[in-house]
Amino acid sequence: MKLIVVSNRLPITVKRNDQGFEYFHSSGGLVTGLESIKNKIKFLWFGNISSQGLSDSDKTKIRSDCKSKFNSCPVFIDPKLNHDSYNGFCNAVLWPMLHHFIDDVNQTNYNYEAYMKYNEIFCEKISEIAKEGDIIWVHDYHLMALPKMLRERWGDKVKIMFFLHTPFPTEVALNTLKCRKEILASLNSSDLVSFHSYEYVLNYIQCCHDNKLAEPKNIDAVPIGIDPTLFTECLKKPETQDRIRYFLNKFDGKHVVLGVDRTDYIKGIPQRMIAFKNFLNKYEKYRDNTVMLQIAVPSRMDVKEYQSYVGYTNELVADVNSTIGNVDDNYIYLLNNSVDFPTLCALYYISDVLLITSLRDGMNLVAMEYIACQEENQGIIVLSELTGVATTLPGSITMNAWTVDEITESLHRALELSPKERKTRFKINSDNVYKFTSYEWAENNLDKLCDDWREILTTDE
Template sequence: MIESRLNGRKFIVVSNREPFMHRRKEQGTVECIRPASGMATALHPIMMASGGTWIAHGAGDADRETVDAQDCVMVPPEAPGYKLRRVWLEPELERGFYYGLSNEGLWPLCHITFTRPEFRPQDWQAYKEANRIFAEAVLREVDGERALVFIQDYHFCLLPRMLREMSGGKIVCAHFWHIPWPNREVFRAFPWGEELLDGLLGNDLLSFHVHYHCQNFLDTVDRTLEARVDTDRSEISKGGHVTRVRPFPISIDFAEDSRKAASPKVKAATSLWHQKLPGLKGRKLGASIERLDYSKGIPQRIHGLEYFFASHPEWREKVCFVQIAVPSRDNLSSYRAEQEAVDAAVERINSRYGTAEWQPVHLLKEHHGPDAMMALHQMADFFMVNSLHDGMNLVAKEFVASRNDEHGVLILSKFTGASRELPQALTINPYAIEEIATAIEAALAMPLRRQQQRMRLMRDQVAHQNVYRWAGRLLMTLFRVEHLEDDDDEHSLEAEPVIEE
């Protein structure tokens, strides 16, 4: 159990996005929601098992009125299991830290989607200030005791070094990087590269989804800083401190997702889909669910569908595609441009091939609850994840977990970490619309027996490499790092999850 392994240490998770948000409804009442986030979905069971503290930015319009005098609230509301401590950022600071440096700078830099990053000195200053504010929140929560701090993602590159220097060595830091790490030539474009890398090397353990991203990071440090990089042991020594760099592919709570997929609520949601979109009935269905983000390849997907209908006229009026694209960061020009590109692509394919009785693509730019999304998973004859670049992509795994019937075909971009774990998917180059069209035709023509064979293997993989095993391997490695034990035995523990389901 994670509590016994912590051995009296405080366990703290730090992320920008909060796992629960309070917002005011039109009627004036306050509701607590779980924002769409693969990271929050993966970490929630760990927090429930540890009873620790999650520190995050309070972004809900009713967040301030639901916390106590220490800016804390117990979550989830229906069965409180851990503490959420909210950090407040002034709007101008948030714009520079989150929308500026993080999402106009680091996000496009790390996702090789040919979107030019923007680097503004004032955003870098805001980024540093926000990291300092979070460091102070962590130290208040630690209160001089021993603690294990688990930092999430690219928003907090400077936080590990700050915590190491401000705590006097009482804090052990692990950092999970949820997005890709670019090669060293791409990273050279970042104006404050040495300072950012030095911040990350304040970690005791730095982890990525796949080995390739670990190698990119080691190579980047080797060519940028005065540090000893041991590629054989995947370690970096700087200033007498060792940072271990490891791949830990993140996953989902397969058993829980599979159980929910079989629930009456999901079955009822299927009927609601047919009521909402009556044109789906009697036709083959393709689907995709994600944030409206330029890294997800939504316009390319629609262009692939258009090419499919052009080259396979026999499938016209026989196939519908439902695209859920939840608006995201729409105050950034690059995201507004992506929305316009998606709208234009959908309008073109529907104008070109749609009839009075049939619409090829249904674009839904709105959030849907887990029951509705699982129902759509189960209805889909094929499900597409064609990200232009992704660290892992948990949506692909959620589709697999939802298919208790072992039917359906997953079409998956080869530029996702998930493609390394799910080779039974139909793998595509998301930039190649001919490949997308070919994969759609192959998915529609695939016999049920072949679908079952592929889906069964993918379900076995996701069930085995679940979120508990991910957390267990990562935390076991971190505990060994803290005790300075011989790393040679580390991989023998990979099959022993710390957290029990």
């Protein structure tokens, strides 16, 4: 008997080389959440890998490599079907609806059919490997139709868990979705449905009532965490120490405000830039000794709306630097790219404030990663109250990210804190980061499912 983890994509990037294929680990919230449990809980991971340009023999080779190297099973999806499901339904319909951006929802029956077909392929591939007694843990909005398909295929012979990594919306937002009853009925087919916060649980239950559906038999809030030791150990490495020295020298005498986000409209990056400009104009004593570092990791750049979002962000940064800055210094340093792990940890370490202005966010693990790297400096988080992590890290200074003035004043408050209050707030956050780890998250989900999962998952097949 085994644990089968199912997500939209495998945490693996495959590249062709002269010898065949090489494999790289991808990043992301789910990857971070499961990284630390792989040596404690053995699991088989199913997920999509692009089949673009792959022959049947290529797929056979990749399947073999993924199984032997990563204990993973790639699901190859036709590129057009993948586009219609992922871009046409997941990102054009489900993503904005789940985050309450209902004006951005764009529904077509065709893309919904692609979504259902996508989920059916996953069901088929999982069923080729699954056995009676297995636990199947399905993740996120890309696979909301999968629990019911698995239940119809397997009945009660397997246990099914579903975890949603985004917010779950109110009935006002969900009611914009034509297939809402089908989605709710599918999730209710699970033995456990879990979310990051009780707000999402209550929203889900209310939506079931409004659509005249029974509540799921087992539902709970189990917020995801990180493995903080991955970050504390990275800080000790020579390459990380080199980067720390470089950044400390470059920003000597400066207050450093850090932002780390994907370039997604839910992250509120434009609001952050406007608030920072207002902060510099209003509090002149900080004008010459405060900078913002913004890591903006490109996301969904094949979508026109996301390209426009990045362009607008770049314009706002240029406006701040050109109207307030000078030829020698910038006030905002913007990197439209990802950074390697040692650089990320170094940036976390040297920053005085982490600024998170999400307009809606399921969790946001960046906040927890920052705390893990701040043991010496005891940095402060200015955090949108519309994130799941706001309940996990109550030592943060919270604000409404839709209100630019609140961001401005919260940033000022963070920089004005006494050392004693910084220490108190940091300890509250740090204690929770070490208490609610990714391993605890996985264990707690399994505990909610059944009492005997340890015996089930340690039994030889």
